[in-house]
Structure formats: structure tokens, C-alpha cells
Amino acid sequence: MTRLSVNINKIATIRNARGGNNPDLVKVALDCERFGAQGITVHPRPDERHIRYQDVLDLSPVLTTEFNIEGNPDDRFIELVKRVKPAQVTLVPDAPDAITSNAGWDTIRHADHLRKLIDTFKADGIRVSIFVDADERMVEGAKAVGTDRIELYTEPYATGYPDDRDAAVAPFVRAAQRAHELGLGLNAGHDLSLENLRFFNEQVPGLDEVSIGHALISDALYLGLENTIQLYLRELA
Numbered sequence: 001m002t003r004l005s006v007n008i009n010k011i012a013t014i015r016n017a018r019g020g021n022n023p024d025l026v027k028v029a030l031d032c033e034r035f036g037a038q039g040i041t042v043h044p045r046p047d048e049r050h051i052r053y054q055d056v057l058d059l060s061p062v063l064t065t066e067f068n069i070e071g072n073p074d075d076r077f078i079e080l081v082k083r084v085k086p087a088q089v090t091l092v093p094d095a096p097d098a099i100t101s102n103a104g105w106d107t108i109r110h111a112d113h114l115r116k117l118i119d120t121f122k123a124d125g126i127r128v129s130i131f132v133d134a135d136e137r138m139v140e141g142a143k144a145v146g147t148d149r150i151e152l153y154t155e156p157y158a159t160g161y162p163d164d165r166d167a168a169v170a171p172f173v174r175a176a177q178r179a180h181e182l183g184l185g186l187n188a189g190h191d192l193s194l195e196n197l198r199f200f201n202e203q204v205p206g207l208d209e210v211s212i213g214h215a216l217i218s219d220a221l222y223l224g225l226e227n228t229i230q231l232y233l234r235e236l237a
């Protein structure tokens with residue numbers, strides 16, 4: 001069964017718009033868990049435009065499901081993750097000014113850098129996932145640097161889905177098969193939605209986890225958070 005980790009970045013975006021604590025990020029995270037989410041994902045960015053570093057410290061002791069911290073491994077991020085020791089860290093090669101994540105790692109060019117980072121997190125007992133495009137060479141590079149899992153960057157799938165979903169999913173199926181052959185765990189995320197999630201989950205073999213934020217929180221505006229989480233879980237059943 002594929003597990004659903006709810007990304008709560010957008011809850012922090014709304015909260016930050018007014019400077020107070022409405023909505024209460026910790027309460028929303030605990031409610032997501034109560035409503036059936038099997039994990040909580042956050043992606044602190046250097047400008048703290050949504051998740052703040054303090055949010056990560058506040059969430060860590062109270063969450064009861066898998067805590068997944070995503071981000072670009074700069075010094076501050078590394079220090080934060082090693083202090084919190086979440087179940088999983090997902091390393092993402094974001095430029096500091098990126099609007100959102102827009103590419104996976106070049107696992108061959110950045111092999112030495114990744115290997116050192118992965119070793120340091122694994123030494124603390126943190127499972128490591130690295131964000132990669134659906135490219136078998138990048139999956140093989142991920143295996144070579146010692147990661148536990150990969151997270152496939154699904155934006156190209158989401159973009160291609162409305163026109164030709166079979167063509168859109170094909171590289172992801174190949175990348176997933178290669179990951180399994182190599183013994184890597186498999187996550188996926190970015191722009192997954194109620195429209196495209198079921199097909200992805202049916203076609204891509206052996207998904208361990210999806211992390212979903214933007215579409216899920218947007219759907220919740222119309223459908224309510226509890227109902228929305230149930231609908232996403234139904235797509236994964």
C-alpha cells in the first residue's frame with residue numbers, strides 16, 4: 001500500500017500572510033494525522049516563506065506519524081535535520097530563489113557531495129531519500145551514492161497527464177522498475193492530485209509513499225480537510 005504524507009507548506013503560507021498563528025500549523029498537522037495521513041512533510045526554504053525552522057522544532061515532538069523534512073541541504077538545513085532526527089530527510093537541489101522545486105539531482109555530477117550528506121544523515125539513523133527525475137541513469141547514480149530511497153519528481157507526469165497519460169507515466173514506470181532492481185525504496189511527489197494520482201499509483205510499481213501538498217490543500221478549501229484526505233487515501237487504496 002502506498003502511504004500518503006501530507007505536505008503542509010501551504011498551511012504555513014496562509015498563516016504567514018497575517019503574522020499571527022491562524023491557521024495553527026501544529027494543530028493542522030495533528031488533524032491531518034487524525035484524518036488518516038500516514039506522514040507529514042515540510043519543506044523549509046532559506047527565506048522561511050512558508051515553513052519556518054521553528055515550525056520544524058515545534059512539530060517534531062508531537063507528530064506520531066512519519067515526519068519527512070525536505071529541502072536543499074545547506075548548512076542550516078543539515079543542522080536542523082540532525083537536531084530533529086526525523087524518520088526521513090528528502091534532499092532536493094533547489095536554487096534559493098526557486099518558486100518551487102523544479103528538477104531532481106544530477107546524481108552523477110554531484111555524487112561526492114551526495115555521498116557525504118547521505119552518510120552524515122544515515123549515521124544519525126535518519127532514512128534518506130533523494131529527489132530525482134524519472135531517468136534510469138539518475139536512479140543508478142542514486143544507488144551508487146548510498147541513498148535508502150528516491151523520490152521521483154512528478155511534475156512532468158502531472159503536466160503530461162491530460163494529453164497522454166500513458167506517455168506521461170512511461171518514464172516513471174521504467175525508473176521505478178530500475179529502482180526496484182537496485183533495491184531502492186520509492187517515493188514520489190510534486191503536483192500529484194485527485195485527477196492524476198490513481199493512475200500513477202496503479203501504473204508505477206511498488207510505490208512506498210507519495211507526498212502531496214498544493215493540490216490537496218487547494219481541494220480542502222472546497223471539500224474540507226478530513227474529507228479531502230479520505231479522498232486521496234481512496235485513490236491510493
Ligand SMILES: CC(=O)[C@@H](O)[C@H](O)COP(=O)(O)O
Pocket residue numbers: 007009010042043045070092099100101131189190191213
Ligand atoms: C520537493 C518537492 O517536490 C516540492 O514540491 C515541495 O516540497 C513543495 O515545495 P513548495 O511548497 O515550496 O512549492
Ligand SMILES: NCC(=O)COP(=O)(O)O
Pocket residue numbers: 007041070151188189190191192211212213214215216
Ligand atoms: N515532495 C513533494 C511534496 O511534498 C508536495 O508537492 P506538491 O504536492 O505541493 O506539488
